[in-house]
Amino acid sequence: MTAVLGLLKSNIALPLCENVLESLGLGWWEILFHTVNLIILIVALRFLLYKPIKRMTDKHKEKLNEVFEENKRLEQEAVKMKDDYTKLMDDAKKEAVKISLEAAQNAQKKSEEVIEEANEQARNIIENAKRETLVEKERLKSDFKDAVGKLSVEIAEKVLEREINESDNEDIIDKCLKQWEDK
Amino acid sequence: MSLIQVMSAQALSEDSKRKIETVFRKKHDEAVEFAYAVDGSLIGGILVIDGECYYDATVKGQLAVIKRNLK
Numbered sequence: 667m668t669a670v671l672g673l674l675k676s677n678i679a680l681p682l683c684e685n686v687l688e689s690l691g692l693g694w695w696e697i698l699f700h701t702v703n704l705i706i707l708i709v710a711l712r713f714l715l716y717k718p719i720k721r722m723t724d725k726h727k728e729k730l731n732e733v734f735e736e737n738k739r740l741e742q743e744a745v746k747m748k749d750d751y752t753k754l755m756d757d758a759k760k761e762a763v764k765i766s767l768e769a770a771q772n773a774q775k776k777s778e779e780v781i782e783e784a785n786e787q788a789r790n791i792i793e794n795a796k797r798e799t800l801v802e803k804e805r806l807k808s809d810f811k812d813a814v815g816k817l818s819v820e821i822a823e824k825v826l827e828r829e830i831n832e833s834d835n836e837d838i839i840d841k842c843l844k845q846w847e848d849k
Numbered sequence: 850m851s852l853i854q855v856m857s858a859q860a861l862s863e864d865s866k867r868k869i870e871t872v873f874r875k876k877h878d879e880a881v882e883f884a885y886a887v888d889g890s891l892i893g894g895i896l897v898i899d900g901e902c903y904y905d906a907t908v909k910g911q912l913a914v915i916k917r918n919l920k
Contacts, residue, residue: 815919819912823892826908830893832859838894839857839865842906843872846897 851881854898858891858907873899 687693830838853873855861861869870883876899888896892908 812920815916819916819919822915823909823912826892826912830858830908832862835857835859835893836862836865838906838908839861840868842894842904843868846904847872847875 851877851879851900852884853881854884854886856886856888856891856896856898856907858887858889858893860887861885861895869895869897873897 687697855866855869866883866885870881873883874881890909892912894907894910895904896907896910897904
């Protein structure tokens with residue numbers, strides 16, 4: 667590059683260029699014209715092609731960024747929801763364990779109460795049976811005593827009917843008369 | 850005249866009758882009459898019914914008392 671600039675700056679370069687341009691059939695005005703055309707083309711292309719395409723690609727990039735951001739946000743949301751769900755599941759499991767423990771304890775307590783009630787009823791039945799047995803025993807004793815008494819008196823009646831003679835009768839009469847005399 | 854009924858298990862001797870009449874005449878100011886009867890079911894002793902008063906010295910009566918007391 668510095669060599670080319672050096673060459674251009676020297677006087678050799680300019681006549682050399684003129685010779686080359688003459689052999690190609692190009693004049694300075696054509697070169698200038700084509701240069702201006704090129705510049706205009708470049709400027710036009712810049713405004714008609716480059717800028718719209720750049721705008722489109724920028725828009726596309728922006729959209730992609732938006733989608734990327736949205737994905738990121740949704741991913742974060744999904745992670746948060748998963749965490750919430752996991753926490754809910756853990757809480758629900760703990761609650762279920764607590765409820766089943768309570769139910770087991772209640773069932774245990776209830777069964778103990780039922781057993782105690784049954785024991786109490788059994789004890790009452792036994793007590794009642796004992797009481798009734800005692801009452802029945804007393805009744806039988808009393809009935810037996812009555813029967814024995816009745817039988818003894820009947821036997822005594824029979825024996826006395828046979829054994830009491832006139833002399834015994836006289837004695838009985840004398841004794842009772844002595845008692846009645848004082849009355 | 851009052852009537853006194855005397856019931857006995859066996860026929861009473863005259864001596865027994867006399868003793869009974871002596872005791873019961875003392876209880877009355879007026880004259881009394883005695884009626885004697887025999888009831889074998891009395892077993893022994895005598896039962897004297899003097900108006901509303903009962904004098905029970907029968908064996909049957911005593912046995913009834915024993916029977917009552919045994920209940």
